[in-house]
Amino acid sequence: MAVYTEVTDEALRAFLADYALGELVAFRGIAEGVENSNYALKTEAGDFILTLYEKRVDPAELPYFLGLMDHMAGRGLACPTPVHGRDGQSLRSLAGRPAAIVTFLPGVWPRRVRPEHCAPLGRALAEMHRAGEGFAVTRPNALGPSGWSPLLDGCRARGDEVQAGLIAELDVALAGILAAWPSEGALPVGHVHADLFPDNVFFLPGEDGKPRVSGLIDFYFACTDLLAYDVAVCLNAWCFEPDYAFNVTKARALLSAYDGVRHFSAAERAALPVLCRGAALRFLLTRLYDWTHTPAGALVTRKDPLEYLRKLRFFAQADSAAALGL
């Protein structure tokens, strides 16, 4: 739920004067996105999203995110396209925060994932990876393998309050994942989204009535990492049922559609299970960290870390690409 910074109408009008978007028509806070303040902005030129970047975003990284979206949109990907001001800049300042306007994308994110969402998702993910080719700026994944030990250490003091023995289980899991992690250069690297959960993928029905992807949003975890890691994140985020059963039909649709656009190498196929364990651990750790660092009485929604323990355990026993539907 995300409006942390209020913008006066005078400041907004002055800000918009730096763009060629015509007069302001409407301006409403959006309840989606957790890190930043997002507004639906309507001007004579159409619909846009105005984002004010809040404290958890490092301003030094914004040129990477905006540049990547620019690059991918320029290569035909349906992602938010930064709108450039009259001076050519897309990263500006508003109400004391870095701010940018991006294009509005039509579509609706699926509150309940159905198997027919998964092939279009897999295709869109592979197209995103292709669209990122040639963007020369890099950004290391702060929430990748090298970040997991410090995260786990940050949870050590109170993690077992969530479940007895949790920290010991995670110590073992982390050691196993790091030991099996692909060595540098073994797998293709590129620009990954790294957070492609259902609320970041918009769909609209195609002419046949089936869902097609109308846009990918929220590139603020994007980084330079193993392309197949992005696939592993999606298997975690899209292919489990509410009872935590892995839905191999969804996985097969996702993987096969992805492979149709960008072929998995043999090394990627072999690494997929450990990448899935790593992705499960990554979301488990950030959720556990938030859980153990949020006051108990707080009314904010804390996401359940144990959901990802169930997924981690599943991937630990489903130890082949075939078991995952590939």
Added chain:
Amino acid sequence: MAVYTEVTDEALRAFLADYALGELVAFRGIAEGVENSNYALKTEAGDFILTLYEKRVDPAELPYFLGLMDHMAGRGLACPTPVHGRDGQSLRSLAGRPAAIVTFLPGVWPRRVRPEHCAPLGRALAEMHRAGEGFAVTRPNALGPSGWSPLLDGCRARGDEVQAGLIAELDVALAGILAAWPSEGALPVGHVHADLFPDNVFFLPGEDGKPRVSGLIDFYFACTDLLAYDVAVCLNAWCFEPDYAFNVTKARALLSAYDGVRHFSAAERAALPVLCRGAALRFLLTRLYDWTHTPAGALVTRKDPLEYLRKLRFFAQADSAAALGL
């Protein structure tokens, strides 16, 4: 911050099939409105707001609210207009909640009120009162004078934790307000908004560049009460500076523009000060109630009740219509 109920895309599409609004284009949660879940809905027919009514709203009262908006919009007021389904109904059900679609209004609410907002506001308020004429359904004001004693009783146990002596001061204030409150029939009654704070009034610049009201929203506190009480609410909500100084220039602009559309009677002029004290007490009491009933560690924004103690004290000494700018 308001998305309490999630709507699946299947449920949404089934719901929209009952309307003649064409295909779904986009659907985003809105961060405004505290009582209900609000979504910005875009279809082939344009922009709309979809509201799911949450538990604090009594479903039995929805026909009053929707009927009033229909009536006022039909009389030319720029307020959300309920969209009727193919069967003629505007109140329907979605995701287990009462739900309605209303038209989208352009405009921006003023984060910082300037004197030039106040004349258009006063005019729009009087036009709203005129537009409500002839709507035969009534709804008593649950947060009017008869509700203040029980509210104060609900704050009695912990109210003095907010400020020493607060409850005793409010007991005296309430007794004085009730003793001076206009007797039944003394002042004109009609449909009042009862919550016309700046975030419920949209503005756009007119051709002269000055703000004009483009819409009034959020009629879910509307009720049948003294028309001048609505004016008193606006004096509380629009005419104080951040340092709690009463800005008589703003008040004068508001009152004079209102009077230009609907004349204040002599009895209304005489009653205005006590109505202002009553309105200040009403917002003080609901804020105090929320303050004393919200867990201390909770991260929700509790609005400061003492802001309205300052206003109550101001109105207690500014005891003539002239002191208020009328």
